[in-house]
Amino acid sequence: MSQARNHDADRRPTRLSGHRVAAAGPLLPVLITLVVGLVVLLGGPGTAWLPLLAAGPALAAGTDGPRGVIGVGLLAAGLGVALGAHEGASASQLAALPTALLAVTAASAPASALRSRRERVLADVRSVAEAAQHALLKPVPATVGPFQAAVRYSAAAAEARIGGDLYALLPTPYGVRLIVGDVRGKGLPAVGTAALVLGVFREAAYDEPDLLAVVDRIERSLARNLGADDFVTAVIAGCPRPGRLEMVNCGHAPPLLVRACQEIVPVEPAPPAPPLGLRALTDQTPGLQELAFADGDQLLLYTDGVIEARDGGRAFYPLVEGLARHLSDEPARTLGAIHDELLAHVGGRLHDDAALLLIRRPAPSVPSASGHAAPALASGDRAG
Structure with a gap:
């Protein structure tokens, strides 16, 4: 996520690469300015390449703060004057070139300040979204x-962190209970509905x-709270x-039950029931399914x-x-492999x-013969 829920682990490579880009960003305008100067020196007599020095402060507006933009602008202006004099530019050209470069710098510095401000605002919004994610989709240990557990969650909007899918897994006085669901729609309305479902579930599961x-x-x-066309598909299990194992499927994709012998069985709803929020429109009511859930068995719920x-x-x-390819005795490792394969599948x-x-x-x-504990064999591993 390998912890059970790996939102943070999924983002570590992105954050690391972002730090590298941020570290290299301020150096890029300086490097470009120096490269342009080298091109002017190697290009022979003439000042045709000197206007390209404006690329330095213009680029700095997108990678650095106002001070960095001004520094690159002064470097470009000074280098332009020196190179112009070296190339035999006229007095009017020597005056016009730094004036143009300083004008570009003066325009780029406020743009850089505005970009920096927007980045700070975006960082604040991301921190709020991350806090909302931890409040809404609480970490699963x-x-x-008595169960091992793992969760993998990816929002389609990478910067949003959260979306319309929901899950929860918690111990209650009536055993461990869990829910996985999918809200119709996207964006903030879907997030609000997911929060409503999870809040009611966490309270009712205890009561x-x-x-x-x-x-x-x-x-x-x-x-009471949804619109006429809104609904939530979900599987609630305990x-x-x-x-x-008890299960109620409300219009959701069938969970996958993995027996200890590694047989994978889709648990089709019996009887079928409408999604949550649509019961009043049908004459169907959810039914309770009861299944055996023996030692070594696993249950996968998904959206x-x-x-x-x-692809x-x-x-x-x-x-x-x-x-079947990635099944193991460690749920976190199993889901990690499936998640990576899923991302590779969609590019x-x-x-x-x-x-x-x-x-x-x-x-x-x-206990083994030596007195140490050893894992029990699954039924498929026992001798005939």
Whole structure:
């Protein structure tokens, strides 16, 4: 994210490269100014190349502050006068050249100040967005109750940090409960709806012993607050006791259940139910599915942004095959490999928000002959 949720880890390479660019940026206008001076010296008699010295202060407006722009402008003006005199320029040319360069510098310095101010404002907005992300999509620890857990989340708008996909995983008096959902639409309205769903879920998951009652609480809240065309697809699941898994699917993509023998089974909703917020328009109500969830089993929940991601040939990302390729006993490593493969599939940039949440019930350790604990064998590894 390898921690369970790797928003920060995903951004580290970007931040590092950004620091390198920022460090090299102020030197680039100086380098260009010196290169232009060298071209003038090597180009033979004449002053035709001298106006290119204006590129230095003009470029500095996009890479440095006002002081840097003024410094590069003075360097260019001084170098222009020296080179002009060396090339035998007339007095009028020697006067016009630094005047033009200083005029470019005078115009570039305020532009640089405005750019610096906008960058500070953008940095503040990003910090607010990051704080909102941590408040809305709280970090998921590597272990929640008896389960290992991991999350991968990528917003389609890279600078937004957050989007319309949502997830939560928390221990409650009724066992570990989790939700993964996808809000219709994008932008701030989708973020607001995601915050509403997560807030109701986190409260109801602690209060309601029945998982269907948790879903009903979310449905009632959305019915009061959503527009007529808005809805949220979601899977709400819980593990009320060891070896059992409860699930309610409200119009969402079917989760993938991975048995200890590495068999991958899509959990189709039975019966199908409408997305959250649309129940009043249909005569369907959500049903509770109960599944066995034994030691070594894993459950992967995801959003449409994963399975609808297309490559250059418009082919969807094959999540089942990707999960089979990268399956391991460490959910963070599994999701990290899937996430990297997903980005490679789309060419590095997702066009929709994508969330992946994976939980695993570890197999208990058994004492070995030497007295040390050893992991129990999965059913597929046991001798016949």
